Amino acid sequence: MIFDTDADIVALRGPVPLSHLFLRRFVGPGSNAVDATCGNGHDTRLLAELTGASGRVWAFDIQEEAIRATGDRLAQAGLSGRVSLIQGGHETMAEHVPATQTAIVFNLGYRPGGNRSIVTLPETTLAAFRQALQLLLPAGILAATVYPGHASGAREHDMIETWAGQLEPQAFHVWRMGQLNAATGAPYFILIQKAG
Numbered sequence: 659m660i661f662d663t664d665a666d667i668v669a670l671r672g673p674v675p676l677s678h679l680f681l682r683r684f685v686g687p688g689s690n691a692v693d694a695t696c697g698n699g700h701d702t703r704l705l706a707e708l709t710g711a712s713g714r715v716w717a718f719d720i721q722e723e724a725i726r727a728t729g730d731r732l733a734q735a736g737l738s739g740r741v742s743l744i745q746g747g748h749e750t751m752a753e754h755v756p757a758t759q760t761a762i763v764f765n766l767g768y769r770p771g772g773n774r775s776i777v778t779l780p781e782t783t784l785a786a787f788r789q790a791l792q793l794l795l796p797a798g799i800l801a802a803t804v805y806p807g808h809a810s811g812a813r814e815h816d817m818i819e820t821w822a823g824q825l826e827p828q829a830f831h832v833w834r835m836g837q838l839n840a841a842t843g844a845p846y847f848i849l850i851q852k853a854g
């Protein structure tokens with residue numbers, strides 16, 4: 659018997675539903691959370707639902723279209739008041755967000771349905787990851803979907819794995835989860851929990 663009725667979690671097709679599974683477990687009413695790549699706003703909407711009216715979400719994207727799409731999605735769901743939308747790079751996160759975060763979510767790559775040449779880049783992604791770890795509360799999580807299957811994504815994946823693999827094990831619990839029966843280069847999930 660499967661008890662969770664959320665469709666995208668019941669079908670664990672790829673890393674995004676896996677990410678949502680963790681977000682649903684860690685983020686609750688009153689939490690603070692960040693969507694570092696809001697794109698079409700699906701992750702932001704989930705975070706805003708989970709944090710409730712007493713929590714707060716900060717959502718970043720460099721593209722005006724992404725900020726607009728996310729704003730529209732939140733408005734339709736009646737959740738606009740819970741989210742600060744920031745059109746800017748996630749590498750500026752520490753300037754906007756307090757160090758009270760329960761979860762910081764990255765869904766790397768390009769915006770589905772948008773301009774595929776606008777992608778996250780290894781250097782700025784790594785700068786944002788470093789800041790994110792500073793901004794998490796103890797036991798808070800950085801949840802990232804990584805796409806090694808395109809040129810810049812492959813370099814991003816290499817940089818993330820080299821950096822994350824060297825994090826102090828007493829300070830951070832670092833996990834990599836990928837589907838064994840998926841094609842080479844398929845997206846996968848990285849979870850970094852700050853030690854409690």
Ligand code: SAM
Nearest residue numbers: 695696697698699700701719720747748769778
């Ligand atoms: N989470 C989104 C959703 O639920 O629809 C999907 C995100 S999409 C895969 C990746 C997004 O990252 C794109 O919208 C892109 O514009 C954005 N992006 C690229 N570089 C960025 C940066 N430096 N800071 C913030 N967002 C960035």
